[in-house]
Amino acid sequence: MNKLHCKNRELINDLFSEARDSWDVDILYKNLTKIKQIGAVRKVEFTAIEKTILRGLLCGYSPQQIAAKIYWTSGSLSVELTKGLYRYIETLTERDSNTLKNWRDIAKWLEEAGYKKLKSHQDLSEKPDIYSFYGRENELQQLEQWIVEQQYRLVLLSGLTGIGKTTIAAKLVQKINPKFDYVIWRNIGQYFSFSTLINSLLEVFIGDRETDLPVTVNQKIFLLMKYLFAYRCLVILDGLEVIFEVDNSASFHQENYINYSQFFRIIAEQHHQSCLVVTSQEEPIDFLLLHNNKCKSLTIGSLGEASSGILRQEGLPNCVSWSKIIKRYCGNPLILKMICAIIKEIFGGNVTEFLEQNTELDVILPTAFTEKLERQFKRLSTSEKNIMFSLAMAQKPLTFNQIQQEVKPTVHFSELTQALIFLKKRSLIEVNSLLNKSVFTLQPLVMKYVFVEYQKKDK
Ligand SMILES: Nc1ncnc2c1ncn2[C@@H]1O[C@H](COP(=O)(O)OP(=O)(O)OP(=O)(O)O)[C@@H](O)[C@H]1O
Numbered sequence: 001m002n003k004l005h006c007k008n009r010e011l012i013n014d015l016f017s018e019a020r021d022s023w024d025v026d027i028l029y030k031n032l033t034k035i036k037q038i039g040a041v042r043k044v045e046f047t048a049i050e051k052t053i054l055r056g057l058l059c060g061y062s063p064q065q066i067a068a069k070i071y072w073t074s075g076s077l078s079v080e081l082t083k084g085l086y087r088y089i090e091t092l093t094e095r096d097s098n099t100l101k102n103w104r105d106i107a108k109w110l111e112e113a114g115y116k117k118l119k120s121h122q123d124l125s126e127k128p129d130i131y132s133f134y135g136r137e138n139e140l141q142q143l144e145q146w147i148v149e150q151q152y153r154l155v156l157l158s159g160l161t162g163i164g165k166t167t168i169a170a171k172l173v174q175k176i177n178p179k180f181d182y183v184i185w186r187n188i189g190q191y192f193s194f195s196t197l198i199n200s201l202l203e204v205f206i207g208d209r210e211t212d213l214p215v216t217v218n219q220k221i222f223l224l225m226k227y228l229f230a231y232r233c234l235v236i237l238d239g240l241e242v243i244f245e246v247d248n249s250a251s252f253h254q255e256n257y258i259n260y261s262q263f264f265r266i267i268a269e270q271h272h273q274s275c276l277v278v279t280s281q282e283e284p285i286d287f288l289l290l291h292n293n294k295c296k297s298l299t300i301g302s303l304g305e306a307s308s309g310i311l312r313q314e315g316l317p318n319c320v321s322w323s324k325i326i327k328r329y330c331g332n333p334l335i336l337k338m339i340c341a342i343i344k345e346i347f348g349g350n351v352t353e354f355l356e357q358n359t360e361l362d363v364i365l366p367t368a369f370t371e372k373l374e375r376q377f378k379r380l381s382t383s384e385k386n387i388m389f390s391l392a393m394a395q396k397p398l399t400f401n402q403i404q405q406e407v408k409p410t411v412h413f414s415e416l417t418q419a420l421i422f423l424k425k426r427s428l429i430e431v432n433s434l435l436n437k438s439v440f441t442l443q444p445l446v447m448k449y450v451f452v453e454y455q456k457k458d459k
């Protein structure tokens with residue numbers, strides 16, 4: 001008998017549980033309990049059966065249908081509603097007594113009172129699917145803390161091409177998207193200009209409503225900020241580096257760059273409840289000025305030992321040399337994938353044989369990778385290129401003074417300082433400390449590329 005009673009209670013608790021998807025039922029229960037308590041001499045609860053009836057009504061079931069589900073007669077449910085739930089909801093929604101007569105009004109009145117959850121809107125059509133994901137636990141935890149707990153407004157993920165910025169951002173979206181009202185992913189490279197990109201963001205909020213979009217960039221940003229203020233939104237802008245590309249229409253890119261830069265400043269400084277995540281091979285220099293308590297950047301480095309997941313996935317036979325390969329290719333997932341293909345094609349999957357041929361100074365750089373680096377290298381100023389050549393020729397870390405002596409023609413202090421900042425922001429050089437002095441060296445994969453470039457220059 002007791003068992004049956006428990007089973008019935010479980011069934012009642014599970015009934016109409018889909019109401020939770022659209023309604024803040026726990027807050028409703030709490031507030032309705034307080035109302036039921038008014039004027040009661042002893043402590044009263046909002047009972048399990050009352051909760052079930054409420055959930056049923058919120059899901060759109062009529063009292064007759066609910067009565068059938070809970071094995072009550074329609075008459076007794078009607079008495080229960082008229083004496084209890086209808087009256088509590090009048091009080092909760094601040095209506096006059098005995099004005100709630102129709103069960104359909106319950107959902108309507110509670111929606112008007114703000115108990116209905118905002119439907120999550122997602123536009124992730126431009127987000128790449130991730131089929132496998134290894135490591136990066138610390139980075140994901142850090143990002144979640146910044147974005148969800150500390151509510152940073154602007155977060156930049158930077159790092160060398162292929163290191164996994166887009167992949168981390170996609171994983172992050174998967175993990176934290178339920179915390180947001182709107183989640184939107186945009187690939188900057190797919191938009192002709194800043195203005196068209198902002199239009200596409202505004203369209204998500206405006207939807208089918210026939211509203212004209214504002215004309216000027218400032219008006220567009222102003223309208224977008226209103227939405228970012230009203231809703232908690234997560235917006236990902238992937239691949240910012242395209243706006244730094246140099247081509248024949250340099251002035252167009254310059255204008256684009258100013259717009260993005262102004263937009264980031266507004267996002268970081270203006271009050272709102274949303275977060276913009278930007279991925280880029282290069283950290284825009286203006287970000288240095290925005291580093292306040294609402295703006296952060298994270299440099300994505302080697303995937304480390306977790307890269308073995310990629311080698312396994314690519315079908316390389318397990319061997320002790322795996323960690324050597326990972327180290328030599330700086331835990332760069334894109335390069336490791338490409339190297340796996342080479343090892344399989346040329347060396348029949350034999351990692352040891354590949355490593356015997358492939359010395360530390362003679363790393364293979366797959367074409368797709370060098371093409372990406374080439375685009376970045378082209379954008380460097382002459383003195384930045386000269387610094388890179390000097391570091392490549394030295395083949396070891398150099399101090400600030402040593403670089404100044406090596407670079408020809410000579411670069412002055414301020415020019416060298418600025419160039420080193422730019423190179424670091426582009427993930428092309430690494431800065432370490434040796435005997436209490438800063439030493440600079442090329443990122444190992446970049447070293448090989450620059451070396452080859454230098455030889456071409458000499459010819
Ligand atoms: N943590 C990871 N686990 C598994 N695969 C990964 C991981 N990170 C990156 N990859 C794979 O490595 C490749 C490059 O990653 P991704 O495109 O994210 O790099 P990126 O830093 O965004 O490069 P780019 O600057 O060129 O846009 C992809 O094929 C991706 O699937």
Ligand SMILES: [Mg+2]
Binds near residue numbers: 165167239279
């Ligand atoms: Mg990317």
